[in-house]
Amino acid sequence: MNADCEISVTGLRKSFGPLTVLNGIDLRLKAGERVAIIGPSGTGKSTLLRCMNYLDRPEAGVIRIGDLTVDAATVTRQQILALRRRTSFVFQHYALFANKTARENITEGLIGVRGIPLAEANRRADRILADIGLSDKAGSYPAALSGGQQQRVGIGRAMAMESDLMLFDEPTSALDPEWVGEVLDLIRRVADGRQTMLIVTHEMQFAREIADRIVFMEGGRIVEQGPPAQIFDNPRDERTRAFLRRVG
Numbered sequence: 146m147n148a149d150c151e152i153s154v155t156g157l158r159k160s161f162g163p164l165t166v167l168n169g170i171d172l173r174l175k176a177g178e179r180v181a182i183i184g185p186s187g188t189g190k191s192t193l194l195r196c197m198n199y200l201d202r203p204e205a206g207v208i209r210i211g212d213l214t215v216d217a218a219t220v221t222r223q224q225i226l227a228l229r230r231r232t233s234f235v236f237q238h239y240a241l242f243a244n245k246t247a248r249e250n251i252t253e254g255l256i257g258v259r260g261i262p263l264a265e266a267n268r269r270a271d272r273i274l275a276d277i278g279l280s281d282k283a284g285s286y287p288a289a290l291s292g293g294q295q296q297r298v299g300i301g302r303a304m305a306m307e308s309d310l311m312l313f314d315e316p317t318s319a320l321d322p323e324w325v326g327e328v329l330d331l332i333r334r335v336a337d338g339r340q341t342m343l344i345v346t347h348e349m350q351f352a353r354e355i356a357d358r359i360v361f362m363e364g365g366r367i368v369e370q371g372p373p374a375q376i377f378d379n380p381r382d383e384r385t386r387a388f389l390r391r392v393g
């Protein structure tokens with residue numbers, strides 16, 4: 146991980162057929178910065194995260210992570226692979242491989258994306274499993290794990306990549322309420338380590354607590370952003386106020 150890594154997105158645009166979902170997104174993150182994205186559903190939050198590692202392909206825009214520049218107009222396969230090596234993704238529905246154990250889910254990306262030898266990948270996975278409190282589940286398949294444990298494996302998999310940027314897309318919204326706390330606790334620890342992160346969440350109290358900055362999105366645009374106290378206690382834009390009234 147490059148501690149000095151600055152991340153920026155400039156002029157990011159994405160449509161699905163006639164539907165424009167991202168309407169020119171500009172966003173910067175400093176190294177170690179933790180940014181939470183909030184906003185109504187259908188507003189392009191997931192699409193923004195997915196475009197940032199080309200799970201969705203933007204039509205236009207430039208993504209920079211440190212010395213890597215990826216311009217949608219000229220992007221190459223090599224650049225997409227490089228972008229994926231520098232980012233890691235935590236999905237709402239965990240997206241674990243059902244036919245792989247917890248340990249194999251963690252080593253998969255290390256071996257496949259990073260080219261780390263199996264023995265070293267296993268050592269790293271075992272350190273991560275200890276760190277996330279799941280050493281005793283190393284050989285368990287996802288179906289044998291609770292929702293909270295599955296998402297902790299999903300987060301452990303992303304932690305193992307030691308990426309420049311961790312992307313979290315509503316990591317607790319598919320969980321039964323009883324598992325939310327343990328997953329938030331783990332994300333809080335990742336945040337405490339000053340991992341650069343972009344997290345989409347509807348957990349407003351959590352966002353206020355862990356984020357250096359809150360970004361409010363609506364209609365494929367960033368409407369307003371600022372420190373949590375400003376956005377939550379003193380939002381300037383009427384759309385932000387209306388959203389916070391609805392969710393608060």
Ligand code: ADP
Nearest residue numbers: 161164166184185186187188189190191192193
């Ligand atoms: P959010 O995460 O803020 O709820 P999304 O980024 O998931 O919003 O979706 C934004 C809009 O894009 C929605 O109208 C959604 O239906 C549409 N959309 C997202 N993914 C696709 C897709 N693969 N094909 C067509 N439309 C999509």
Ligand code: MG
Nearest residue numbers: 190191192315
């Ligand atoms: Mg979403």
